[in-house]
Amino acid sequence: MEPEPGETSAPRDGPAYYAVGAHTRLRDVRAILHPPYTAWHLSYVVIGSLLASKVNWSTLAAAVVAFFLAVGVAAHALDELRGRPLGTQLPKNLLITCAALGLSGAIAIGILGVLRxxxxFAVFIGLGVILVLGYNLELFGGRLHTDLGFALAWGAFPILTAAYAQDQTIAASTILLACSATFLSAAQRSLSNQARKIRRRAVSVEGRIVYADGTVERLSRSYLLVPVERALRALSWAIIVLAASLLLLRLGY
Structure with a gap:
C-alpha cells in the first residue's frame, strides 16, 4: 500500500527514535543511555572546558566522565524508575544500582575536584546532586521538573561547571554561552515533548490540511513525528560536531 502524503520515512514503533524494535537487553541499555541526548549534553561540558585560556585536559576528561555518570547513567536510570517511560524490561534493582553507582561515581570525581x-567547587557538586535527584525524582513538588528546569540543568549547568573547573572563575562570555545552551536545551525539550507525546500516548491521528491551491494532505502519525525527530537529530549532531571542531582547533588541527 502506498503511503499517504507526509507518510514517508514512517517511524518504527518505539518510545523514542533510538529505542525501536524488539525488546533485547542491548536495546534497553541503549534506550536508557539516550545516546544522542547524552552526547549532546556532554558536548556542552567539552565546549565549556574549551573556554579556558589554557585547557587542563585531565580536568576536561574528568568532567566528561562525571557528567556521563551523573546524567547519562544516574539521571536516566532514575527517570526510567518512574513509570517506565521507555518501556524497558531492565530489573528495578539494576536501575537502582546504576543510579546509585553513577551518582556516587560522579560525586567521587567531584570531591577530587574540590581537593584540587x-x-x-563543592557548590557545583551539591547543586549537581540536587538537580539530578530533584528533577528526575520530581522532588520539591516537581518545581525542578519543568521546561525551564531542564534547560538550566542540562544546558547551562554543564557549561558553567566545566568552565569553572578550568579557570575557577565565571567570565561574562561563559554566562552568555550558558544562556545559549539554555535556549538550545529549551528547543530540545519542546521538540522531544512533542515526539514523546506522539510516540507514547497517541492512539490515532485524524484530519487533513487544505492549502490555498487546493492541495490536501492527510494528517498522520508520521506527518507529525518525522520533522520533529529530524530536527532533534540535526540539533544533536550540530552540537556534537561543534564541540569536536572546537576541540580540534585547540589541539592545533
Whole structure:
C-alpha cells in the first residue's frame, strides 16, 4: 500500500527514535543511555572546558566522565524508575544500582575536584546532586521538573561547571554561552515533548490540511513525528560536531 502524503520515512514503533524494535537487553541499555541526548549534553561540558585560556585536559576528561555518570547513567536510570517511560524490561534493582553507582561515581570525581580546585567547587557538586535527584525524582513538588528546569540543568549547568573547573572563575562570555545552551536545551525539550507525546500516548491521528491551491494532505502519525525527530537529530549532531571542531582547533588541527 502506498503511503499517504507526509507518510514517508514512517517511524518504527518505539518510545523514542533510538529505542525501536524488539525488546533485547542491548536495546534497553541503549534506550536508557539516550545516546544522542547524552552526547549532546556532554558536548556542552567539552565546549565549556574549551573556554579556558589554557585547557587542563585531565580536568576536561574528568568532567566528561562525571557528567556521563551523573546524567547519562544516574539521571536516566532514575527517570526510567518512574513509570517506565521507555518501556524497558531492565530489573528495578539494576536501575537502582546504576543510579546509585553513577551518582556516587560522579560525586567521587567531584570531591577530587574540590581537593584540587578549592572549596567553592563543592557548590557545583551539591547543586549537581540536587538537580539530578530533584528533577528526575520530581522532588520539591516537581518545581525542578519543568521546561525551564531542564534547560538550566542540562544546558547551562554543564557549561558553567566545566568552565569553572578550568579557570575557577565565571567570565561574562561563559554566562552568555550558558544562556545559549539554555535556549538550545529549551528547543530540545519542546521538540522531544512533542515526539514523546506522539510516540507514547497517541492512539490515532485524524484530519487533513487544505492549502490555498487546493492541495490536501492527510494528517498522520508520521506527518507529525518525522520533522520533529529530524530536527532533534540535526540539533544533536550540530552540537556534537561543534564541540569536536572546537576541540580540534585547540589541539592545533
Amino acid at each position: 580546585l578549592g572549596p567553592w
